[in-house]
Amino acid sequence: MLFSIIIPLYNRPQEIKELLETLTLQTYKQFEVLVIEDGSKLDAADIVKSFEGELDLRYFTKPNEGQGFTRNYGFERAKGDYFIIFDSDCLIPADYLEIVNRSLQTNWLDMYGGPDAAHPSFTAIQRAISYSMTSPFTTGGIRGSKKNMGGQFHPRSFNMGVSRKVWETVGGFIITRSGEDIEYSIRIHTAGFKIGLIPEAIVYHKRRTDFLQFYKQAHFFGRARINIYKFFPDTLKAVHFFPALFTLFLVFVLIANVLQWPVAHLCNILLGVYILLIFFHSLGKNKSLKIAFLSIATAFIQLTAYGLGFMQDFWKRVILKKS
Incomplete structure (x- = not known):
């Protein structure tokens, strides 16, 4: 199976460098990477170019539209059988694609989501933020769980995969931010496709680096609901x-x-x-x-x-x- 990894990018050149470094270490090699610069003023062209010999990599630039429509841009140009979406502030374990491929071979999912965790290199504040976003004593307990108190499991777009058939049948995102991933998964579920969690498909998600940034992000999540x-x-x-x-x-x-x-x-x-x-x-x-x-x-x-x-x-x- 060929995976197409799609990464929207907006003014975060250092983040994409760290993410691409982790992708060079994947034990499963059948994948391409599409980096789509979404109207950034701080572009990552030179950084992405430095990985050309190590990854099957394509780099695009486009006017700013938000992450949802930028992912659609990637879907339209992807060659793979299965599309995987990462946020640019994620680090990917070396066996991630191997785990996903093995899981899909034994228990097919048209759309999957995976959990997030804190990497040992994260700062204390980043690890505390990661805790609050995954804890059963906050709303984090709803995410990345087989038993979803909020109803049907909805993969989050920092760690999400959809099959080419989903894209060809349902299309892509119809809102570009503010809960776009949940809206997308609801439409996919309504169309009769199988959605589920792959618990072992973990990514290390940096999120925000201080309390104020985290407050703004969580406030936005509340509005998105x-x-x-x-x-x-x-x-x-x-x-x-x-x-x-x-x-x-x-x-x-x-x-x-x-x-x-x-x-x-x-x-x-x-x-x-x-x-x-x-x-x-x-x-x-x-x-x-x-x-x-x-x-x-x-x-x-x-x-x-x-x-x-x-x-x-x-x-x-x-x-x-x-x-």
């Missing part, structure tokens, strides 16, 4: 309201403590238990006191940022019905 709801109202599940409810609970706890309401003591205990759960779970996974403490901060940032973004667009687009 409402964007998906506008396309598919029945996909909005009770679990998607958890970050908003958590955010409102924090506001209530603050007010209760300031006004010295009797219920404040119980709220503080509940919040303390939750903090301890995050701390000790992260400590067990990361074996680091520093990362465990940082994980408390990143978990709260993720939930409150997502919750505020969710509430913002729920009020604007669902209650007030603004476009």
